[in-house]
Amino acid sequence: MTSRTATAPSGSLAEFDRTTTRWGQITMTAALLLSLAAPIYLVLTTDLGITGSMIWAAYLAVAAAFFVLWFVEPITYFPVLGPAAMYQAFMIGNIANKLLPSALVAQATIGAKAGTKRGEFAALMAICGAAMVHVTSMLLFVGVLGTYLVSIIPADVVDVARLYIFPSIIGAVLVQLIATMRQARVTVIAFAVAIVVLFVLVPAVPALAKPATGIVVLLTATLAWFLRSRKDVAAPTTLVN
Amino acid sequence: MKTALTPEGASTDILAIANMPVLWVLAIGVFGAIIVQSLIYMKAAQKAGPAADISAAELKTSFRAGAVAAIGPSLAVVLVSIALLTLFGTPAVLVRIGLVGSAATESASASLAAGTMGAALGGPDYTQAVFVVAFMAMSLSGAGWMLATLILTPILTKGDSKLRKVNPALMMIVPAAALIGAFASLGIAEFGKTPVHIISVLVSAATMFLCLVLAKAMSASWLREWGLGISILVGLAVAYIAHTSGMAPAA
Structure with a gap:
């Protein structure tokens, strides 16, 4: 019983950090490459006449709308998740509506505080548990059952569903966002900007149709910043992923 | 721009290409990456548990609590995913909506991408070519989050970074x-x-x-x-x- 045994238990925290960082990065990179391989495979092997400029145009439109969030979400979640769970969370997805609640429940169950090592380990195990449940239910209920379900639904129902699925998502998502953000001023600015850009600016300058959403995002962010209420206190933001 | 498309590209039979076997293999590969990661993480947590002042039983309890808490939200995601199957096919839905992203971000990305092709998601002009470009844009957008995570996590871990301030x-x-x-x-x-x-x-x-x-x-x-x-x-x-x-x- 020397003091060495106490300082060198079966596994050290430094070793844990090393393992999770290395394998977190390896598995996330693998997932990144696999997920990009699918559309690249379609572009390369199908003869659909897709050009590089079409992909660029689409990418720029998407990037203009989301590039702020690419950076803001990881920075926002880092203090809650800790380094190891970051590589899990941004691969498993649905962080705000599934992973964070799971992590919080686990921490509460064993009485571990967020920000401590105990809390970090509890969150990590909870996310592993959530991941297993999620992977199983996606493969089983969407992969197998869902595919079968779609094959037996009448074709005219499928056609109509496909036609109106996006408006049926966007209305609900917008209300959910507004309700969770609770930023009335930003919401009003966003709607005003969107209406002006889409129904005044774009009809006048049709070339702006493609980057329209990016323009709305930039204008809203700029206006919201300069028109912000100076007495608001900073509150955690709920994000989309 | 649409005139550049081949006759095949103008077909609206999305599922003919969206459910190709190779895409299934790649999608299952992403699931595999998550499973492998979880297994490695759990082993690492068990090994370092004593050093983090957490017992094996507590680790197990945490795992179970997380799993149970995820059942409801997971099934809710399943429902939304099934609704999107006809739009993107199973492999794309599994990876984009089920994993990496969320229904909100991914359908938004797809809609934006379709817009640049002069088409609306699911409309009569939602052709195979529009689907492929939308799928590409969703994947690149998702890659933005993953790349940012890969780049920012080590920086944030080093602590007292300017980013947190x-x-x-x-x-x-x-x-x-x-x-x-x-x-x-x-x-x-x-x-x-x-x-x-x-x-x-x-x-x-x-x-x-x-x-x-x-x-x-x-x-x-x-x-x-x-x-x-x-x-x-x-x-x-x-x-x-x-x-x-x-x-x-x-x-």
Whole structure:
């Protein structure tokens, strides 16, 4: 019983950090490459006449709308998740509506505080548990059952569903966002900007149709910043992923 | 731009290419990466548990608590995913909506991408080529989050980084503005389409509002989780009635 045994238990925290960082990065990179391989495979092997400029145009439109969030979400979640769970969370997805609640429940169950090592380990195990449940239910209920379900639904129902699925998502998502953000001023600015850009600016300058959403995002962010209420206190933001 | 497409590219049989076996293999590969990661993490946590002052039993309890807590939200994601199957095919839905992203971001990305091709998601001009470009854009957008995570996590881990000291007001207002701006723009754009599109947006929004009000009034948090799935179903049901009663332009 020397003091060495106490300082060198079966596994050290430094070793844990090393393992999770290395394998977190390896598995996330693998997932990144696999997920990009699918559309690249379609572009390369199908003869659909897709050009590089079409992909660029689409990418720029998407990037203009989301590039702020690419950076803001990881920075926002880092203090809650800790380094190891970051590589899990941004691969498993649905962080705000599934992973964070799971992590919080686990921490509460064993009485571990967020920000401590105990809390970090509890969150990590909870996310592993959530991941297993999620992977199983996606493969089983969407992969197998869902595919079968779609094959037996009448074709005219499928056609109509496909036609109106996006408006049926966007209305609900917008209300959910507004309700969770609770930023009335930003919401009003966003709607005003969107209406002006889409129904005044774009009809006048049709070339702006493609980057329209990016323009709305930039204008809203700029206006919201300069028109912000100076007495608001900073509150955690709920994000989309 | 559409004239550049080959006749095959103009086909609207999305599922013929969206469900190709190779895509299934790649999708299952992403699931594999997550499973492997979880197994390695759990082993590492068990090994280092004593050093983190957490017992093996507590690790197991945490795993189980996380798993149980995820059942409801997971099934809610399943419902939304099934609704999107006809749009993107199973492999793309499994990876994009089920994993990496969320229904909100991914369908928004796809809609933006389709817009640059002069098409609307699921519309008569939603061809195989539009689907592939939309799928590419969703994947590249998702890659943005993953790359940012891969780059920022080591920086944030090093601690006292300038990133954490970003003005809190800036961190509160800019992301909120970017998010609400993006989705408000996409939502309002639907008002420039057919009356059935407008009805779908309004019904879906009203259903979500009702879900949130009821969730709060009855403190039923499951309604919050299932809100999106319920809103999509109600929105689609009303759209179907409106569409078949002749409100949509003959296209």
